[in-house]
Amino acid sequence: MDKRLLHKFVSDQCTSKEIDEFFASLDKPHKVDLKNKSLFENYWNDIDITENPNTEAAQRRLDRIHHSINLNQSNPKRDTKTLFLISKKLKVSPFLSRVAVFLLMPILTLLIYTHFIQPEIYSLLSMSSKYEIEAPAGSRTHFVLPDGTQVWLNQGSKLVYPKWFTGGVREVGLIGEGYFDVAPDKKKPFIVESNGMAIKAVGTSFNVKAYADDDVFETTLESGKVIVLKNANDKNSEVCDMQPGENFSFNKLNNKYSITKVNTSKYVSWKDGKLVFKDDGLGVVAERLSRWFNVKVTIADPDLNSLSYTATFIDESLDQVLEMMKIVTPISYTVSGRHKLSDGTFSEKEILIYKKGGKVE
Structure with missing residues (x-):
């Protein structure tokens, strides 16, 4: 002008x-x-x-x-x-x-x-106008942000984003798990803030997993490049750069992080309706089944944590998944139905996994 x-x-x-x-x-x-x-x-x-x-x-x-x-x-x-x-x-x-x-x-x-x-x-x-999109328990949601970035939210997750992306960055807030296919803009990085940490990207595809009750913050890079920030409020608190095919994991309990080369399908296939396990311990399997089927899965015997599973489930029900696990490993399980609570709501369905032939307390 x-x-x-x-x-x-x-x-x-x-x-x-x-x-x-x-x-x-x-x-x-x-x-x-x-x-x-x-x-x-x-x-x-x-x-x-x-x-x-x-x-x-x-x-x-x-x-x-x-x-x-x-x-x-x-x-x-x-x-x-x-x-x-x-x-x-x-x-x-x-x-x-x-x-x-x-x-x-x-x-x-x-x-x-x-x-x-x-x-x-x-x-x-x-920043006065904010939108929130939430994926209820047992469902997944896909949508497009104003800048063209595509987002998938896993069940029980929520994304908060502004009506307009103004200033020098595009910032969103995530609670839970989300997959982002970021629209390229070299002059305006895309930042996902979640659980006190942040991921900074330009034109990239990556997954972030950081539920409020999780002790571990995870991000998996499928394409492009991202920078991990330890403090979401300090854009200069860089922890590391990530390359495609890497998984970053930060444990908040011991304040340590690790970067490993992985098969990304294990971490991102949920957006396509696939539940994938690759040499995952029973504890990890139980946690993911809990969120996937909106139930509470409890392992009765700590010795069972040494068991690992490799499998891909697409349309199987919870009963079918548990029966397959029962066939390949020495476990049994019981299912407790939902019951009405004093406040009028219903409890979660509970799955108790124990050693085959063992006693249920």
Whole structure:
């Protein structure tokens, strides 16, 4: 944008084509170059304060605005509403375009002030609208984010993301397990924050597993490259880089991590409806069966933890999976049905696994 176009817009002298050109230059305000930044700052500084002679009233209004902003900053989880929305690519007649220019002047001034003069306010406004998508127990969900990134959520998982990806990064919050096929944008990394840690990527396919009750944070890289961050609030707290085919595992109990070369299908095939085990101990199998079928699986005998399983299940029911496990290893199991609790809800179905021929306590 040049000074001539800005002056014509402010003076209400733009043609319809010039109006489109003006708003096209503001389409991605976070990418405005230094020339445009200087242009808007000069415009702001040149505004004659005498246009609003009632400075005391203006100051009171400004104080109320600052007070509202401080309240939001002190309570970042507060559910705020979108303050305004400018629809781009709106096709109207020249007359209506001029009317729109007149009506949008206060919004333009607010946009210039918040983005170029007080950018911290712009960031606050940008984050005011959040969406949440949750995959209920026993189901999986697939959807596409505003930037084109595809996301799969495993059962019992939730993703929180902004209505618009503004600023220099695309940040989302994950609880549970999710697979991400990230839309490429080298100038705007994609960051998944989960359980206190974060994964930073550009154009990449990877899986993150970090349920709230898990002691281990895991991510598996299928393609591209990611950076693991130990502190989700510190984008410089890099732990390591990952290459395709690697699995990163961080144990929060001993504060140690490991990177191993793996067959990624074991970690990502859940998004295609496949339950895959490859030399997994019975403890891992029990944990994954619990989430997959929304039941509680308990191992009665600690000695059974030495057993390992390699199998792929697609459409099998829980009973079929347990029967197959019973055939290949010396185990037995009992199933307890759901029962109604005092609060009116129902308990989980419980599966107790024990040694074949052993006694059930």
